[in-house]
Every structure is written in C-alpha cells, then in structure tokens.
Amino acid sequence: MDSRENNITSSQLMGLIVSIQIGTGILSLPASLAIVCGHDGWISMLLYGTIITAVIFLIIKLMNRYNNKSIYEINKLLYGKYLGGLLNLLIALYLWYSACLSLRGYTNIVHIDLLRSTPTLVLCIFILMPTYYLTWYGLKYVTRFASTIYLSLTFCCILCLLVFNGLRINFLLPIGQSGIEGIKASFSPCIYAFLGYEVISVIYPEITNKKKAMKYAIGSNIITTIFCVIILLVVTSFFGEEMLKKSIFPTFTLIRSYKAPIIERMDILFIAIWLPAMAMTTRGYFCIAYYSINKLLNLKKKGIYLFIFTSITILLSNVPKSISNIDIYSNGMMIAGTIFSIFLIICYLFSFIRKKGVNPHV
Numbered sequence: 001m002d003s004r005e006n007n008i009t010s011s012q013l014m015g016l017i018v019s020i021q022i023g024t025g026i027l028s029l030p031a032s033l034a035i036v037c038g039h040d041g042w043i044s045m046l047l048y049g050t051i052i053t054a055v056i057f058l059i060i061k062l063m064n065r066y067n068n069k070s071i072y073e074i075n076k077l078l079y080g081k082y083l084g085g086l087l088n089l090l091i092a093l094y095l096w097y098s099a100c101l102s103l104r105g106y107t108n109i110v111h112i113d114l115l116r117s118t119p120t121l122v123l124c125i126f127i128l129m130p131t132y133y134l135t136w137y138g139l140k141y142v143t144r145f146a147s148t149i150y151l152s153l154t155f156c157c158i159l160c161l162l163v164f165n166g167l168r169i170n171f172l173l174p175i176g177q178s179g180i181e182g183i184k185a186s187f188s189p190c191i192y193a194f195l196g197y198e199v200i201s202v203i204y205p206e207i208t209n210k211k212k213a214m215k216y217a218i219g220s221n222i223i224t225t226i227f228c229v230i231i232l233l234v235v236t237s238f239f240g241e242e243m244l245k246k247s248i249f250p251t252f253t254l255i256r257s258y259k260a261p262i263i264e265r266m267d268i269l270f271i272a273i274w275l276p277a278m279a280m281t282t283r284g285y286f287c288i289a290y291y292s293i294n295k296l297l298n299l300k301k302k303g304i305y306l307f308i309f310t311s312i313t314i315l316l317s318n319v320p321k322s323i324s325n326i327d328i329y330s331n332g333m334m335i336a337g338t339i340f341s342i343f344l345i346i347c348y349l350f351s352f353i354r355k356k357g358v359n360p361h362v
Contacts, residue, residue, distance in 0.1 A: 004140075005137060005138025005140055005141070006138045006139040006206045006291065007140055007206055007208050008143045008206055008207060008208070009207070009208055009209055010207055010210070010216040010217075011212075011216055012140075012144065012146070012147070013143065013200070013203075013213065013217060014216040014217065014219055014220040014223075015143060015150070016142070016143045016146045016280075016284055017196050017197055017199070017217065017221070018223050018224055019146040019148075019280035019281070019284060020195075020199065020280060020281050020285065021193065021194055021197070021220075021221075021224045021281075022149065022152075022153070022224055022227065022277060022281075023106075023277055023278050023279075023280055023282075024102065024278045025192060025193040026193070026227075026228060026251060027109065027249045027251045027252065027278075028250075029041075029045075029228065029231070030231065030232055030235040030236060030244055030247075030250045030251065031248065031249075031250050033045070033232065034236070034241045034244035034245050035245050036182065036185035036186050037178040037182030037183065037185055037186045038178050038182065039171060039172050039177070039236050039240075040176060040177060040178040040182050041186060041236065042229045042232040043175070043178075044182065044183050044186035044190050045186075045193070045225065045228050045229050045232055047183060048186075048187070048191060049190075049194065049222075049224070049229075052191075052194045052197060052221055052225075053221050053222065053225075055197070055344075055345065056197050056200065056217050056221055057218065058344070058345050058348050059197070059198070059201055059217075059344050059348075060214045062201070062344060062351065063200070063201065063204040063210075063213075064210075064359070065351050065359055066357055066358060066359060067359050068205045069204075069205060069357070070201065070202055070203070070204055070205050070295075071088075071091065071344070071347070072091070072202070072292070072296065073357075074347060074351075074357070075087045075088055075091075076088075077354075078350055078354055078356075087343075088296055089296070091340065092289065092292040092293055094336050094337070094340060095199070095202070095289035096285075096292075096313070097333060097336065098195070098285040098289070098336075099282060099286040099289045099313055100316040100317040101320075101326070101329050101330060102281045102282040102285050102286075103124060103127065103128065103282045103286070103313065103314075104317040104318070104319075104320050104326060104329075105281075105326060106278050106281070106282050107120050107124055107127060107317070108323065109278065110123055111123060112248070112249075114271065120318055121314070121318055124314045125314060127282070128282075128314060130279070130283075131279065131282060131283045131287070132310050134283065135283075135306065136302070136306060139203060139287055139291060142283055142287045145276075145283070146280050146283075146284065148276045148277070148280075149276075149277050149280060152273055152274050152276065152277040153223075153227055153277075155270065156227075156231070156251075156274075157227075157230065159254070159258065159270065160230060160231070160234045163234065163238060163257070163258050166238055167234065167237040168237055169237060171236055171237045171239075171240045171241070172233065172236060172237050191338055192333065192334040193224075193228060194221070195333070195334065195337040196281070197217070197220070197221060198337060198340050198341055198344070199284065199285075199288050200213075201344055202291070202292055203288060231251065234254070235250050235251060235254055238257070248323075252267060252271075255267040255270045286313065289309075290309050293309065
C-alpha cells in the first residue's frame with residue numbers, strides 16, 4: 001500500500017472506530033446483557049464505556065511519546081528485535097482473527113434474517129467483494145466509507161422516537177437490582193461491544209492531524225457509549241428483560257414491532273440502511289489486518305497477496321459452524337482484545353523505564 005492511500009484525518013479515525021464498535025454487536029447486545037444482568041444492562045454499558053474511554057486516553061498518550069510510530073515499531077524499541085517481533089506477530093494475528101470472526105458474525109445475521117437458503121461460503125464471497133475493493137485502494141477510502149455509520153445511527157435514533165409511546169418505564173425498575181455481581185457478569189458482552197478502539201495503536205502514524213487525535217478518539221467511544229445506552233434503554237423498556245432473554249437479535253425484533261402508516265416492512269428498510277454499518281466491523285478489521293501484515297512483511301505484489309489474504313479469510317471465517325460456536329470464538333476475541341488493551345497500558349508504563357525512542361518533548 002502506498003502511504004498516501006493510508007493517510008487519514010482524526011475525524012475519519014472517529015468514524016472508523018464507531019463503525020467497528022457498533023456494527024454487528026448492537027444487534028445482539030440487549031439480549032446478551034439481559035441474560036447476565038437483567039434490565040440493568042445500560043448501567044454496565046455506561047460504566048464500562050467510561051473505563052474504555054480512560055484506556056483510549058492512555059493509548060493516545062503512549063502513541064504521543066514516540067515520533068510517528070505504531071505499536072509495531074514501539075514494541076521493538078521496548079522489548080528488542082526478537083521479542084518485539086513475536087509480539088507484533090501476535091497483534092497482527094489478533095486483528096486477522098477479529099476480521100474472520102466479524103465476517104462470520106455478519107454472514108450469520110444475513111443468513112438468519114435475509115438469505116436462509118444461501119450457503120455461508122457464497123455469502124462470504126459476495127460480502128467481501130466491496131471490502132476487497134476498498135482495501136485495494138487503502139485505509140483512506142475505507143475510513144471515508146465508514147462515515148456512512150452516522151446515517152445508520154440517525155435512522156436508529158429516529159426509530160427509537162417512533163416507538164416511544166410503546167415504552168414501559170417500569171421494565172427498567174428497580175434500578176441497580178443486579179448489583180455488583182451483575183456488573184461483573186456483564187464484563188464479557190460489554191467489552192466485546194467496545195472492541196475496535198485498539199486499532200488506534202496500529203494506524204496512528206497514518207493520522208495527519210495528530211493534535212486532534214485524542215479528542216476524536218475519545219469522542220468516538222462517547223458516541224458508541226451513548227448510542228448503546230439509548231438502544232438498551234429503549235429495547236429493554238419495550239420488551240422487558242424476560243422477552244429479551246429469548247430473542248436472538250432484539251433490535252431487529254423492535255423494528256418488526258413498529259407498524260408504519262406508509263412503509264409496510266420497516267424492518268426491510270432498516271436492514272438495507274444497517275447493512276453498511278454491519279459490514280464496517282468486518283471491513284475495518286480486514287483492512288487493518290492486511291495493512292499490518294503488509295507492514296510487517298513488506299509485501300510488494302499487492303494484487304497477489306491481497307487475493308491470498310482474502311481467500312484465507314473466507315476459509316477461516318467458515319470454521320465456526322453454529323451460533324454456539326460463534327459465541328465461543330467471540331469470547332476468545334474478547335479475551336484477546338482485553339489482553340491487548342492491558343498490554344498497551346503496560347507499554348505506556350514501561351516507556352517511562354526504557355526510554356529508547358521516546359520523544360523528549362512529551
């Protein structure tokens with residue numbers, strides 16, 4: 001990839017993070033939280049959103065301590081050539097793993113709600129075609145497309161207003177009933193919903209206006225937190241926690257419950273508008289995973305290697321065969337993402353001890 005094809009602005013970074021975070025996760029999040037903490041899922045989301053905002057702050061502080069370097073260069077400065085190289089390989093594999101799993105989750109949603117008779121492998125191929133096209137041209141064009149997430153968020157918020165008369169506030173009472181145990185139990189679904197912010201450490205050198213990166217990166221997580229809290233409040237107060245526990249994608253169910261006076265199938269309209277948002281979770285991880293492999297191996301023949309990378313991604317995404325398998329792999333992704341975040345914080349603290357390559361003016 002040519003470096004100019006990967007240059008992005010801080011505002012584009014914000015759109016990329018929001019689109020990766022919200023994408024497919026918001027569709028099943030209310031059900032996942034209802035199972036572990038009842039109707040208090042919005043409290044857990046607000047709490048963990050605040051924690052993730054603090055983590056993003058530390059990641060940006062780490063990036064600012066080095067002169068235009070990504071976590072790949074920082075690892076070699078902090079841990080040496082061999083250990084740093086191993087850590088870089090693990091990070092690239094995590095991003096690739098996330099791309100494969102996001103693709104499988106996306107195809108699963110399409111398979112359940114739209115094309116039930118279409119083989120998963122065929123869905124993967126057609127879903128990745130626009131992703132392949134945008135990745136070919138670089139990160140800049142992927143982030144430009146990511147701005148469509150704001151249209152999807154706006155439409156979803158409008159829907160929340162339309163169903164306002166059907167909400168029952170008593171479904172949210174008593175507030176805090178799940179207690180500390182509920183907050184602990186909601187760790188996995190909440191953290192999984194926020195994953196996507198960690199890509200900052202990989203693509204930070206490509207940001208052209210780094211002075212605004214902190215503001216926009218934190219802003220992206222605030223947007224995700226507020227949006228998820230709104231959806232959780234609306235969906236929970238519309239269905240109640242007991243019904244949520246029996247639903248797979250309660251956000252889709254909410255749309256089907258609304259009868260528009262003119263539009264007969266509001267759920268079809270929502271799916272059409274939400275498909276680009278769902279695709280961006282896969283597209284973001286896919287592009288950044290390929291960007292990472294290209295950066296580590298210094299690949300020259302982009303066409304050949306991108307095709308091979310795409311083919312392997314499609315094959316690996318078909319490893320999970322059922323929803324239960326997807327849940328198991330998703331839990332693995334959550335654990336890996338959490339470890340990666342903790343690792344970035346350790347790198348920030350360790351940079352005060354081993355100061356090789358640190359910007360003396362920071």
